[in-house]
Amino acid sequence: MLQAINLTKTYNSHTALSSLDLNIDKGEVFCLLGQNGAGKTTTINLFLGFASPTSGQALVNGIEVANNAEQARKHLAYIPEVVMLYPHLSSMENLDFFSRLAGFEYTPKQLQDFLARVGLQHEAFEKRMGGHSKGMRQKVGIAIALAKNADVLLMDEPTSGLDPKATAEFTELVKDLGKEGKAVLMATHDIFNAVELGTTIGIMRRGELIHQMPTSNLMATDVQKLYLETI
Amino acid sequence: MNLFKTIFRFEWIQLKRQYAQLFALALFLIIGCYAVYSGSSVIKHQKTVIDTLNQQYNSDYELAVRKFTDTLTPESKAQAANAGVPQAIDFRLPPVASNQPKGFASLAVGQRDVNPYYQKVRSQVDFLDNGNMELSNPSTLSAGNFDLSFVLVYLLPLLIITLCYGSYAEEKEQGTYALLTIQSASISRIMIYKLLFRAAVVLVVTGLLSSIAFIAAEIIGATSLSDILLWSYITLMYIAFWFAVCYFFIQLKNSSIATALKLVGVWLFFLIALPSITNAYLSLANPVPLRADLASFARHAAEEVWETKPAALAALFNKNNPQYNSSINPAKDSTQNGQRFIVGYYDLLERKVSGYAKAINDEIEARNAQAQLLAKFSPSVTMQYLYNAIAQSGRDGHMDFQRQLSVFQKKWKHHIYSRQLAEVNFTREELKDLPKFTKANPTSSTEILKGSLSIWAGLMLFLLLANWNGKRESSSINL
Numbered sequence: 001m002l003q004a005i006n007l008t009k010t011y012n013s014h015t016a017l018s019s020l021d022l023n024i025d026k027g028e029v030f031c032l033l034g035q036n037g038a039g040k041t042t043t044i045n046l047f048l049g050f051a052s053p054t055s056g057q058a059l060v061n062g063i064e065v066a067n068n069a070e071q072a073r074k075h076l077a078y079i080p081e082v083v084m085l086y087p088h089l090s091s092m093e094n095l096d097f098f099s100r101l102a103g104f105e106y107t108p109k110q111l112q113d114f115l116a117r118v119g120l121q122h123e124a125f126e127k128r129m130g131g132h133s134k135g136m137r138q139k140v141g142i143a144i145a146l147a148k149n150a151d152v153l154l155m156d157e158p159t160s161g162l163d164p165k166a167t168a169e170f171t172e173l174v175k176d177l178g179k180e181g182k183a184v185l186m187a188t189h190d191i192f193n194a195v196e197l198g199t200t201i202g203i204m205r206r207g208e209l210i211h212q213m214p215t216s217n218l219m220a221t222d223v224q225k226l227y228l229e230t231i
Numbered sequence: 232m233n234l235f236k237t238i239f240r241f242e243w244i245q246l247k248r249q250y251a252q253l254f255a256l257a258l259f260l261i262i263g264c265y266a267v268y269s270g271s272s273v274i275k276h277q278k279t280v281i282d283t284l285n286q287q288y289n290s291d292y293e294l295a296v297r298k299f300t301d302t303l304t305p306e307s308k309a310q311a312a313n314a315g316v317p318q319a320i321d322f323r324l325p326p327v328a329s330n331q332p333k334g335f336a337s338l339a340v341g342q343r344d345v346n347p348y349y350q351k352v353r354s355q356v357d358f359l360d361n362g363n364m365e366l367s368n369p370s371t372l373s374a375g376n377f378d379l380s381f382v383l384v385y386l387l388p389l390l391i392i393t394l395c396y397g398s399y400a401e402e403k404e405q406g407t408y409a410l411l412t413i414q415s416a417s418i419s420r421i422m423i424y425k426l427l428f429r430a431a432v433v434l435v436v437t438g439l440l441s442s443i444a445f446i447a448a449e450i451i452g453a454t455s456l457s458d459i460l461l462w463s464y465i466t467l468m469y470i471a472f473w474f475a476v477c478y479f480f481i482q483l484k485n486s487s488i489a490t491a492l493k494l495v496g497v498w499l500f501f502l503i504a505l506p507s508i509t510n511a512y513l514s515l516a517n518p519v520p521l522r523a524d525l526a527s528f529a530r531h532a533a534e535e536v537w538e539t540k541p542a543a544l545a546a547l548f549n550k551n552n553p554q555y556n557s558s559i560n561p562a563k564d565s566t567q568n569g570q571r572f573i574v575g576y577y578d579l580l581e582r583k584v585s586g587y588a589k590a591i592n593d594e595i596e597a598r599n600a601q602a603q604l605l606a607k608f609s610p611s612v613t614m615q616y617l618y619n620a621i622a623q624s625g626r627d628g629h630m631d632f633q634r635q636l637s638v639f640q641k642k643w644k645h646h647i648y649s650r651q652l653a654e655v656n657f658t659r660e661e662l663k664d665l666p667k668f669t670k671a672n673p674t675s676s677t678e679i680l681k682g683s684l685s686i687w688a689g690l691m692l693f694l695l696l697a698n699w700n701g702k703r704e705s706s707s708i709n710l
Contacts, residue, residue, distance in 0.1 A: 048413065070417060078413045084406025088248040089241065100237040101414035101421070128248075141410075148414065 001026055001075075001152050001183035002047060007056035009042050009207075016042040018207040019056065024200075026151075029174060029184040031194035033223075034204035035231050040187035042207070044154050047185065048078060060152055077150035081157040083141025087130035091115055091140045094129055099147045106147065114143040119169045134161035142170065146177075153177060155186040159193060171197045191227060195220040203230050238424035239431070246432065252394060256436055259390045263382045263440040267447050270378030271337040273344055274448075281329045284349055288327050292662065295323050299659040315656030320665070321647045325351040328639055328668035330632040333623055335458055337448040339380035341615070341624030348632075352640050352668065354647040355577045356585070379444045380618035383466060384611050385502055387437065388473045392494040394429045395477040398422065400487035419701060422481065430474050437466060458621050461679050465617045465686075472610060472686050475693035482697040502611040509605045509612070517598040525588055532583045539579070541565050541572040548575030551582070554645075558653040570652050599626065607685040617682050623672060632670060639668045 004022035008015070017039040024030045032040045045051045046058045049069030058065045060072040085094040095111050106114070115125055118139040129137060138161050145153060155174075159167045167190075174197045178184060188194050194201055195215050201223060203211040210230050246252055298314040301307040313319060329349040336343055399422055402408040412418050441462070445451065450459065480493050536544070545564040548571055549556055564571040606612035619625025643666055650657060657665075 048409075050409070050412075073413050076413060078409065080406075080409060082406065083410075085410070086241075086245060086407060087405070088245045093241070093244065097237065097241045098410060098414050100233070101411065103233075144410065144414075 001061055002030075002185055003057075003059040003062075004043070004046075005057045005059070007043070007046060007058055008054045009039075009046060009051060010054045015207050017046070020207075020209055022202075022209065024152075024183045024185055026181050026183055027178050028200060029178040029186065029198045030200045030202060031198035032185065032187045032202050032204060033189070033191060033194060033227055034187075037206075038204040038231075039207040040204055041156055043204075044078075044156050044185065044187055047072075047154055048076065049073060075151045077145035077148040077153050079138075079141050079145050079153070079155045079158040081160050082134065083137045083144075085129045085137060085140060088128060090126045090128050091120060091132070091136075091143075092125050094140055095143050095147060098144045102148045104147060104149070111147075114147050115140065117146065118142045118173065119166050135163060135166060138162055139166065142173070146173075151182060153182055153184045153186075155184065155188075157188055158186065159188070159190060167193065191224050192220045195223055203227055205230055234420060235424050235427075238421060239428050242425060242428040255390060255393050256432070259382075259386060259436060260440060262386060263379065264443060266377055266379050266382040267338070267440075267444045270340050270376065270380075271447055273340050273376065273378075274332045274337040277332055277336075277343065277348055281327075281331060281349060284327045284329065284351075288324070291324055295320070296659055296662060313656075315658055315661070317647045317650040317655075317657065320657055320662070321354050321651075324662070324665065325353050326639075326643060326666060326668055328352050328636050329670070330629070331670060331672075333458075333672060334448045334450040334455060335462065335618075335622035336624045338378060338444050338450075338462070339615070339618035339622040339624055340376040340378045341380075341619035341622060342626055342629060343624040344376060346626075346629040350636060352636070352643050354644040354651075356581050356640065379440070380615060380622075382440075383437070383469065384614045384618070387433070387470065388476075388498050388502070389495075390436075391429070391433055391470070391473045391477060392491065392498060394432065395426060395474070395481065396491040396494055397487040398425045398429065399481045399484060400490055403484075404487060423478075426474060426478060426481070430470065433470055434467075437470065441466065457676065461621050461676060462618070465614065465621075465679065465683055468683055468686050468690070469610070469614055472690040472693075475690045475697070479693045479697040479700070482700045501609065505609040506612050509602065509609060512605070513598060513602055517594070517601060519595070519598065522591060525584070525591060528587050529580075529584050532587075533580055536576055536580045536583065539576075541567050541569060544575040544579065545569070545571040548578050551578065552648075555648060555652050558649075570654060574648055574652060610686060610689060613682065613685055617679055620675070620679050620682065635670055636668070639666065642666050 002022070002024040004020045007017060007020040007022075009017040020039075020043060022030075022043075032043065034040050042051065046053055047060060047065060049065045049072060052066055061075045063072040063075070065072040086097070089097065092108065092111050092115070095114060096106065099106055099111070112122075112125060116122070120136060120139045120143070124132065124136055129140070132140070138158065142158065145155075153174075159170055162170060171193060174184060174186070178197075178199060186194075186198070195218060198215050200212065200214055201218070202209050203226065211226060295314065298307075298310055300311065302311050327349060328351075330343075330346075332343060332348070397404075402411060408418075411421060445455075445459065476497055477494060480490050480497070483490070483493075485493070539547075542565040549559060559571075560569070563569040566572065603616070606616060616625060620627060622628070623631070646666055
C-alpha cells in the first residue's frame with residue numbers, strides 16, 4: 001500500500017533522505033525511529049506530497065505522489081505532531097468540517113462516536129478548539145483521521161502531548177486499525193510504544209534506513225540497545 | 232457543490248464568532264449610512280435653494296402681472312404703462328435655469344458642491360460670473376465628496392482587504408493548511424470558495440447599504456430602474472476587481488502580514504498615489520490657464536466697443552444678426568439712445584469676449600480630456616466618474632447643463648431682442664408664454680459601459696497573473 005523506491009531528497013548540499021526502499025503492506029504498522037533530523041518527517045512529507053523527491057518514487061496504492069498528489073491523498077489520513085484546528089469551531093464542528101471535505105457526511109451521533117473512540121471527554125465535544133489543550137487537539141486530530149476511513153495512515157509523532165492514559169488508548173486504537181487492514185507509517189521517538197503497537201520497526205540515521213525488523217519476539221530493551229548503537 | 236456548501240456553511244459559522252470581522256462590517260455599514268446622510272444633506276440643500284428660487288420667480292411673476300393693472304396712484308399708473316417693456320421683463324423676470332439634481336446625486340455628489348447649479352438667465356452673458364471660473368484641480372474634484380460613492384470607491388476595498396488578506400496565510404499560520412490539503416479536496420478550490428464566501432458577505436453588506444441609500448434618496452419606481460441596474464453593475468464590477476487584486480496577492484502565498492501590507496500598498500497606490508501623480512503631471516504638462524486675463528480683456532473690450540460710433544455699431548449688429556433686419560430704423564439706430572446701439576454693444580462685446588474665453592475653455596477642455604484619458608489607469612477616478620455619470624453630478628453633467636443653459640440663453644435673448652429692437656412691449660397675457668428652462672437628463676448607458684472597460688481590463692489582468700502564478704507553483708506544495 002505504501003512503497004518507497006530509491007526515494008531521495010536533498011536540500012541544497014544536505015541529503016535529508018538517501019535511497020529509501022520501503023514497502024508497507026495492508027495491516028502493517030511500521031514505526032520509524034531515529035534522532036531529530038534522521039529523515040523520518042521527510043519520508044512522511046514525501047508520501048504526503050508536501051515535498052517533491054529529488055529522485056526515486058513514493059507510491060500510495062500504486063499512485064505516484066509526485067505526479068498525482070491529489071489522487072494519492074484520497075487514500076491517506078494524516079496526524080501531525082501538533083494538530084492545529086479552527087479555534088472558532090468546536091470539536092464536533094471541526095470533525096464535521098474535515099470529514100465533509102473528505103466526502104463523508106456523518107450524523108451527530110457518528111461524530112460523537114469518533115470523538116468518544118479517541119478518548120475525548122464528552123464535555124469537550126461542543127467546546128471551541130481555542131480552549132482545548134494540546135492533548136485534546138491531538139485527540140480530535142486522530143478522530144479526523146479515523147473519520148476519513150483511509151487505507152493508509154501517516155503519523156508524525158502522534159502521541160506527542162498525550163498523557164499516559166491517552167497514549168495507552170491510542171496504542172490500542174492503532175493496533176485495532178492494523179487489524180482492520182490499514183497500513184500505518186508512524187514516526188516516533190518512543191521506542192517502547194513502537195515495539196508495543198508496531199508490526200515492523202525501522203531505525204533511521206542521517207537519511208538512511210539502517211535497520212528494519214519485525215517486532216514479533218522482539219523486546220523493547222533489544223530495540224533500545226540497537227537504537228543506541230545505531231545512532 | 233458539496234464542497235461549496237461545506238465551505239460556505241463553516242465560513243459562516245466562523246464569521247459569526249469572529250468579533251473583529253463583525254466589527255469591521257458593522258463599522259462599514261455605520262460609515263456608509265453616515266455617508267448617505269452626508270450626501271443627502273448637500274443635495275437636500277440644493278433642492279431647497281432651487282425651490283426657493285422657483286418660489287421667488289412665481290412671486291416676481293405675480294408682481295410683474297400686477298404692475299400691468301395697478302393704476303391707483305400716478306406713479307403706479309406710469310409704471311403700468313411700462314410694465315411690458317422687454318428690458319424691464321429681462322430685469323424683473325429672468326428665468327431660473329436650474330440643474331435639478333437626480334435622486335442618485337445624493338449617492339454621488341460629484342462636483343455639484345463646487346459647480347453652480349442654477350443661473351438667472353438674462354439677455355446678456357456675464358463671462359466673469361462664478362459659472363465661468365476655472366476648475367483648477369480636476370483630479371481632486373474627481374476624487375469625490377463624503378457620500379456613498381466615496382464609501383464604495385475608497386472604503387469598500389479596505390473592507391475587502393480586511394476580510395481577505397488572511398484567507399490563505401492564516402490557514403498556514405494556524406496550522407490547518409496541511410490538514411485541509413490532505414482531506415482530498417482541491418486546496419485551490421477551497422481557497423476560491425473561501426474568497427467567494429467573503430465576496431457574498433461584501434455583496435450582502437453593499438446591497439443593504441445601497442438599498443438604504445436608494446430609500447433615503449427616494450430612488451424608487453420603474454423610471455429609476457435602469458440607473459439602479461447601472462449603479463449595481465459598476466459596484467459589482469468594482470467588488471470583482473478588488474477580489475481579483477486580493478486573489479492575486481493571496482496566490483503569492485506570503486504571510487498574512489506581508490499580504491495585508493502589499494494589499495494596503497496597492498490600495499494606496501491606486502486610490503491615493505496614482506490620482507496625485509496624474510494631477511502633478513497635468514499641472515506640469517497642461518497648467519490651468521488663468522481667467523484673470525479674461526477680466527482685463529473684457530474691460531478693454533467694453534471700452535473699445537463703447538467708443539464705436541452708433542451707426543457703425545448698428546451696421547455691424549445688422550450684419551451679424553440679419554434676423555432682426557425688419558426692425559431697422561436708421562434715424563434711431565445712429566444715436567446712442569437707440570435700442571440697436573445698446574443691443575449692438577452687448578452683442579459685439581459678447582462676440583469679442585466669447586472668442587477670447589473660447590481659447591481659454593479649449594485649453595481647459597484639452598486638459599480635462601487628458602485627465603480623463605489618464606483616469607482610465609486610476610480605478611478610483613474611473614469609478615467616481617462612472618458614479619457621477621449615473622448621478623449626472625460630475626464634470627460632464629455640469630458641462631451638459633452649461634450647454635443646455637447656453638442654448639436657452641440664446642433663446643431668451645432672441646425673445647427679448649426681437650421685442651426690444653422692434654420696440655414692442657409684452658402684454659400681460661404674453662408673460663404666461665415666456666420661455667422656461669427645462670433640463671433634459673439622459674443617462675448614457677453606453678458611455679458608462681464603455682467607461683467600465685478599463686476596470687474590467689484591470690480585473691482580467693490580475694486574474695491572469697494569479698492564474699499564471701498558481702500554475703507556476705502547483706507542481707508542489709511547500710509547507
